[in-house]
Amino acid sequence: MENDDIERAGRLILASKYVVGLTGAGISVESGIRPFRGPGGLWTEYGEPPMDGYQRFLAAPKASWERRVKREGYAEELHEALGKAKPNPAHYALAELEELKILRYLITQNIDNLHRAAGSKKIAEIHGNFSKLRCIQCNSRYETEEISLETLPPRCPRCGGVIKGDTVMFGEPIPIDVLKICQDETGKCDCMLLVGTSAFVYPAAGFPWGVKGREGMLIEVDPYETELTSSCNISLRGRAGEVLPRLVECIKVKLQEAESPL
Numbered sequence: 001m002e003n004d005d006i007e008r009a010g011r012l013i014l015a016s017k018y019v020v021g022l023t024g025a026g027i028s029v030e031s032g033i034r035p036f037r038g039p040g041g042l043w044t045e046y047g048e049p050p051m052d053g054y055q056r057f058l059a060a061p062k063a064s065w066e067r068r069v070k071r072e073g074y075a076e077e078l079h080e081a082l083g084k085a086k087p088n089p090a091h092y093a094l095a096e097l098e099e100l101k102i103l104r105y106l107i108t109q110n111i112d113n114l115h116r117a118a119g120s121k122k123i124a125e126i127h128g129n130f131s132k133l134r135c136i137q138c139n140s141r142y143e144t145e146e147i148s149l150e151t152l153p154p155r156c157p158r159c160g161g162v163i164k165g166d167t168v169m170f171g172e173p174i175p176i177d178v179l180k181i182c183q184d185e186t187g188k189c190d191c192m193l194l195v196g197t198s199a200f201v202y203p204a205a206g207f208p209w210g211v212k213g214r215e216g217m218l219i220e221v222d223p224y225e226t227e228l229t230s231s232c233n234i235s236l237r238g239r240a241g242e243v244l245p246r247l248v249e250c251i252k253v254k255l256q257e258a259e260s261p262l
C-alpha cells in the first residue's frame with residue numbers, strides 16, 4: 001500500500017470532528033480467531049446455528065444452559081480459541097487512537113473481547129461479549145465467574161430475570177442499551193473508520209450508510225474489496241495489523257507537527 005493513501009487517510013481523520021470505528025471479524029483473523037462464515041469458517045465446518053436460537057433458548061433455558069455447560073458442538077472449540085486469543089497490532093492501534101482522543105467511539109461486531117483486552121474503553125459490542133453474561137430482563141452484565149451455575153438457568157441477582165450468555169443469538173434483538181449507543185454515536189459521526197467488516201449484517205450494515213447520508217466520510221481498511229468499497233472515500237488495502245499502526249504513526253507525526261510550528 002502506498003504511503004500517499006495513509007497520508008490522505010491521516011489528513012482526513014484529523015480534519016474530522018467525530019471519528020467512530022466499526023470493526024468486524026477481519027480485525028481478529030490475525031489473532032487466530034476463525035471467522036464464522038466463508039472459507040475456514042466455524043459455521044462452514046459445523047453448520048450454521050439455528051436461525052431461531054433465541055426463541056429456542058427462551059422456550060427451554062435450562063436445557064440450553066446444560067448444553068452450554070457441557071460445551072457441546074462448536075461452542076467448545078470457539079470458547080477455547082476465544083479464551084486464548086490475544087489482541088494484535090490492529091486492536092492496539094485503535095486503543096491508541098482513542099487515547100489520543102481522535103477515535104471517539106468504537107462499535108464492534110466481534111464478541112472476542114480483544115478490543116477491551118487491548119485497552120479500548122469507549123466501545124459498543126453489538127453482538128455481545130463471549131466472556132460476559134447478561135440478564136434478558138434488565139440487561140445487567142456480569143463476569144462469568146460472578147454468577148453461580150449451581151441452579152440452571154442462573155437468575156439475575158438484581159431482578160431475578162433469566163441470565164444468558166451476553167453473545168447475541170440468532171433471532172435475538174440487539175440489546176437496546178447497546179443499540180442506542182450505536183445510533184447516538186453514528187448520529188454524531190462525520191468520519192467512520194471501517195476495519196475488517198463488509199458491514200453485511202444488520203444493524204451494523206446501516207451505520208456507514210447513515211454517516212454517508214449526512215455527507216460524512218468513510219475510510220475502509222481491508223485486504224479485499226467489500227460491498228462498501230465503492231462508497232468509501234479512501235480504501236486502504238492491506239491487513240489491519242499492518243495498516244492501522246502505520247496510520248496511527250502518521251497521525252501522531254501530524255499532531256506533533258501541529259504542536260510545534262516552525
Ligand SMILES: [Zn+2]
Nearest residue numbers: 135138156159
Ligand atoms: Zn436482571
